[in-house]
Amino acid sequence: MIAITSKQFKDDYVKMFEQVYAYNYQEGTRREQFEVLGSLIKKYYMKDWKKTIEAYKENKEKQVYYFSMEFLPGRMLKSNLWNLGLTSVVATGLAELGLDLDEVAEGEVDPALGNGGLGRLASCFMDSIASNGLSGHGNGIRYRYGLFKQKFIDGYQIELPENWLRNGNVWEVRKENKAVIVRFGGNVVMEQDEAGNLYPRYEHTRNILAVPYDTPQVGFRNGNMNNLRLWSAEIPYGEEYLFRTEEERDEVKQITEVLYPDDSNYEGRRLRIKQEYFFSSAGVQSIIRYFKTLEEDWSLFPDKIAIHINDTHPALVVPELMRILLDEEGLSWEQAWEITKKTISYTNHTILQEAMERWNIEMIQSLLPRIYQIIEEINRRHIEKKIPLYGEELTYRTAILQDGQVHMANLAIIGSHSVNGVARLHTDILMEQTLRDFYIMYPNKFNNKTNGITHRRWIHIANPGLTRLLDDVIGEEWKSNPDELKLLKAFANDKEILKRIEEVKLANKKRFAAYVKEEKGIEIDPTAIFDVQIKRLHAYKRQLLNVLHILDRYNQLKDQPDMTMPKRVFIFGAKAAPSYHYAKQIIKLINAVAELVNNDQEMKDQIKVVFVENYGVSLAELIIPAADVSEQISLAGKEASGTSNMKLMANGALTMATMDGANIEIHEAVGNENMYVFGLSNEEVQSYYENHTYHSRNLYEGNPRLKRVLNMLIDGSIPGLHDEGQDIFDSLIKFNDEYFLLKDFDSYLQAQRHVDQDYLDREKWNKMALMNIAQSGRFSADYTIQRYAEEIWLLHPRVAEAKS
Numbered sequence: 152m153i154a155i156t157s158k159q160f161k162d163d164y165v166k167m168f169e170q171v172y173a174y175n176y177q178e179g180t181r182r183e184q185f186e187v188l189g190s191l192i193k194k195y196y197m198k199d200w201k202k203t204i205e206a207y208k209e210n211k212e213k214q215v216y217y218f219s220m221e222f223l224p225g226r227m228l229k230s231n232l233w234n235l236g237l238t239s240v241v242a243t244g245l246a247e248l249g250l251d252l253d254e255v256a257e258g259e260v261d262p263a264l265g266n267g268g269l270g271r272l273a274s275c276f277m278d279s280i281a282s283n284g285l286s287g288h289g290n291g292i293r294y295r296y297g298l299f300k301q302k303f304i305d306g307y308q309i310e311l312p313e314n315w316l317r318n319g320n321v322w323e324v325r326k327e328n329k330a331v332i333v334r335f336g337g338n339v340v341m342e343q344d345e346a347g348n349l350y351p352r353y354e355h356t357r358n359i360l361a362v363p364y365d366t367p368q369v370g371f372r373n374g375n376m377n378n379l380r381l382w383s384a385e386i387p388y389g390e391e392y393l394f395r396t397e398e399e400r401d402e403v404k405q406i407t408e409v410l411y412p413d414d415s416n417y418e419g420r421r422l423r424i425k426q427e428y429f430f431s432s433a434g435v436q437s438i439i440r441y442f443k444t445l446e447e448d449w450s451l452f453p454d455k456i457a458i459h460i461n462d463t464h465p466a467l468v469v470p471e472l473m474r475i476l477l478d479e480e481g482l483s484w485e486q487a488w489e490i491t492k493k494t495i496s497y498t499n500h501t502i503l504q505e506a507m508e509r510w511n512i513e514m515i516q517s518l519l520p521r522i523y524q525i526i527e528e529i530n531r532r533h534i535e536k537k538i539p540l541y542g543e544e545l546t547y548r549t550a551i552l553q554d555g556q557v558h559m560a561n562l563a564i565i566g567s568h569s570v571n572g573v574a575r576l577h578t579d580i581l582m583e584q585t586l587r588d589f590y591i592m593y594p595n596k597f598n599n600k601t602n603g604i605t606h607r608r609w610i611h612i613a614n615p616g617l618t619r620l621l622d623d624v625i626g627e628e629w630k631s632n633p634d635e636l637k638l639l640k641a642f643a644n645d646k647e648i649l650k651r652i653e654e655v656k657l658a659n660k661k662r663f664a665a666y667v668k669e670e671k672g673i674e675i676d677p678t679a680i681f682d683v684q685i686k687r688l689h690a691y692k693r694q695l696l697n698v699l700h701i702l703d704r705y706n707q708l709k710d711q712p713d714m715t716m717p718k719r720v721f722i723f724g725a726k727a728a729p730s731y732h733y734a735k736q737i738i739k740l741i742n743a744v745a746e747l748v749n750n751d752q753e754m755k756d757q758i759k760v761v762f763v764e765n766y767g768v769s770l771a772e773l774i775i776p777a778a779d780v781s782e783q784i785s786l787a788g789k790e791a792s793g794t795s796n797m798k799l800m801a802n803g804a805l806t807m808a809t810m811d812g813a814n815i816e817i818h819e820a821v822g823n824e825n826m827y828v829f830g831l832s833n834e835e836v837q838s839y840y841e842n843h844t845y846h847s848r849n850l851y852e853g854n855p856r857l858k859r860v861l862n863m864l865i866d867g868s869i870p871g872l873h874d875e876g877q878d879i880f881d882s883l884i885k886f887n888d889e890y891f892l893l894k895d896f897d898s899y900l901q902a903q904r905h906v907d908q909d910y911l912d913r914e915k916w917n918k919m920a921l922m923n924i925a926q927s928g929r930f931s932a933d934y935t936i937q938r939y940a941e942e943i944w945l946l947h948p949r950v951a952e953a954k955s
């Protein structure tokens with residue numbers, strides 16, 4: 152633990168600033184002020200970091216390595232200060248120097264090294280692993296450019312490069328001494344050693360240097376510091392002569408140049424598989440190197456190491472670990488396979504077929520010849536072993552190699568000892584449908600681990616007003632044990648507490664309204680309902696259904712201007728994958744509807760639509776504490792879990808939900824009376840699919856209110872809308888509305904009417920908000936991680952308990 156007085160801190164800060172810049176901190180830019188503060192904090196915690204590393208090496212404790220193609224950590228300053236217990240010392244010290252912590256914190260860039268939920272989950276998990284006192288480390292890619300920066304021009308999404316490293320990154324440490332070589336291409340020749348054993352020799356490979364950049368992951372006030380290791384691709388030292396042309400040098404740089412801005416469709420792109428192998432191989436090599444320092448027998452590998460793969464992007468760890476054990480360490484196939492399976496576990500994140508990763512065999516074969524041989528052999532043995540047990544038909548459906556492709560999920564399942572889904576419904580669907588054949592083969596591999604969020608970032612830091620209120624009312628223990636938020640329930644009828652909850656919410660809404668005014672020039676009334684949908688733009692998430700509701704509400708207000716209902720501000724934040732044409736059309740539609748509604752004098756501020764640009768973690772931290780309604784309206788059976796639903800409920804927003812993903816578990820926690828549930832169930836959706844009885848045109852023809860709304864897309868009612876209106880209309884009518892929006896339209900409107908009624912009853916509303924906050928503890932990633940540790944990784948806390 153770091154003990155420092157604010158006087159000491161001030162002296163250090165002033166001195167360090169001058170040492171770095173040779174001028175006074177007051178003359179520094181916000182970024183410089185941040186950078187020096189970050190460097191100073193890093194200096195303070197380095198000793199703890201070193202101690203943690205030494206301790207686990209000495210005790211030879213089991214380590215888990217969390218492999219993820221994406222990490223979406225958000226700004227780290229406040230989180231580090233908070234977890235180190237330095238927030239108030241630093242805030243006070245800065246204030247005495249005439250600086251404001253909140254302002255200085257904005258000098259940090261928000262590294263967008265992930266697309267959305269999957270990357271954010273990885274970062275919440277890193278925080279919880281450290282805070283639970285576990286030894287667990289992240290392994291990923293240090294992208295030179297993060298997810299694109301989004302701008303709207305004329306309502307259309309424009310993508311700009313996100314050069315987040317322009318001014319360096321204070322938290323990372325480049326560790327050249329830990330670099331490894333990753334090999335691509337070439338060919339494999341089998342040779343005999345003196346004893347006559349065959350072994351593979353790799354020829355003419357392209358060697359790439361993988362250099363790690365390490366960032367400590369600070370546990371919540373427990374002195375535990377784990378490591379997030381992100382790899383960067385470089386030309387190996389002394390081999391510059393092998394990369395003579397610009398093109399050859401570029402090929403190396405490309406590997407860690409950009410994050411793929413598409414989190415659900417994977418077109419066959421060579422570069423992507425290169426990225427995947429690059430960080431998988433580098434990570435496994437560095438784990439092997441660590442294990443060898445322990446001087447233990449190979450059979451103990453799974454007792455010392457757990458490797459977890461976040462989705463299938465790192466699934467090549469299976470053949471890579473095999474390769475090293477076989478070719479470099481000389482183990483037998485049987486020994487190596489036993490170790491591999493016992494070490495690796497896998498999380499599946501999707502049920503969308505189009506998001507299941509598959510790669511062309513030829514591509515893998517030419518890019519990774521030895522890896523491909525190993526995959527072939529895994530596949531051959533799998534089939535040979537399973538046919539007598541399950542017959543040919545079922546067995547071949549589970550093959551890794553099928554129709555000229557490598558099926559990454561099949562590789563991950565066969566090569567691991569645990570497969571988990573991310574919410575109960577999702578896991579059930581995996582077992583009953585998507586991965587049914589595997590479930591028959593390996594019933595014991597399957598388990599559910601419902602996602603979670605860290606309350607530290609999403610309440611303690613994002614919502615200090617609520618944090619203070621909670622501390623006052625239920626004491627501070629909830630911070631280390633979020634289940635204690637339940638204590639709040641005792642105050643559900645306490646008028647004074649309910650009033651305070653409302654005041655906190657109002658203050659957060661004012662804070663966001665000021666941002667909207669500043670950034671978008673739109674005035675919004677902080678007493679209106681803030682109705683929030685923030686997530687990637689995807690057809691299955693149904694932002695379009697939200698738009699249909701807005702248009703209907705607009706029509707109702709046009710018809711009956713003196714109708715009384717509370718004002719609403721519809722808030723959207725969403726990026727669309729650059730190649731996802733339909734999603735980009737929806738963005739344009741939302742912006743066009745915003746123009747229509749916001750500028751219609753007759754609306755008298757009854758409805759406003761705000762679409763924030765460049766949604767990411769920092770904006771989420773601003774929007775979520777200000778939300779009244781959380782839109783979680785995906786078609787049932789499509790959203791694996793969702794985590795914005797959890798963040799929003801924890802901040803007292805009421806969920807408008809379909810029975811999908813973790814919404815079902817939220818419903819279980821808060822009950823019908825504290826949530827707005829509508830729409831088709833998963834079973835109903837399935838039965839429509841099976842019976843082919845869905846006809847969207849009939850719904851359109853039979854529902855005048857709906858018809859009027861849909862016609863607005865094509866009759867020029869929405870200014871500035873071009874082809875996208877017709878295309879969206881066609882998707883709903885001509886192409887039979889793949890996501891059943893029209894079917895759910897009526898029940899959605901009805902649920903929205905209940906929101907209006909309830910919001911007018913302030914006490915009722917505040918009580919519902921309170922119940923949501925109180926029940927959000929079970930969605931803490933701390934508990935999710937405890938279950939991963941106990942049931943999958945078999946890992947025990949090295950620090951007995953987080954101290955608050």
Ligand SMILES: *Cc1c(COP(=O)(O)O)cnc(C)c1O
Nearest residue numbers: 267268686767768771793794795
């Ligand atoms: C939590 C989070 C997500 C995930 O949102 P879902 O609604 O669960 O898809 C995406 N992006 C950011 C920045 C987040 O913080």
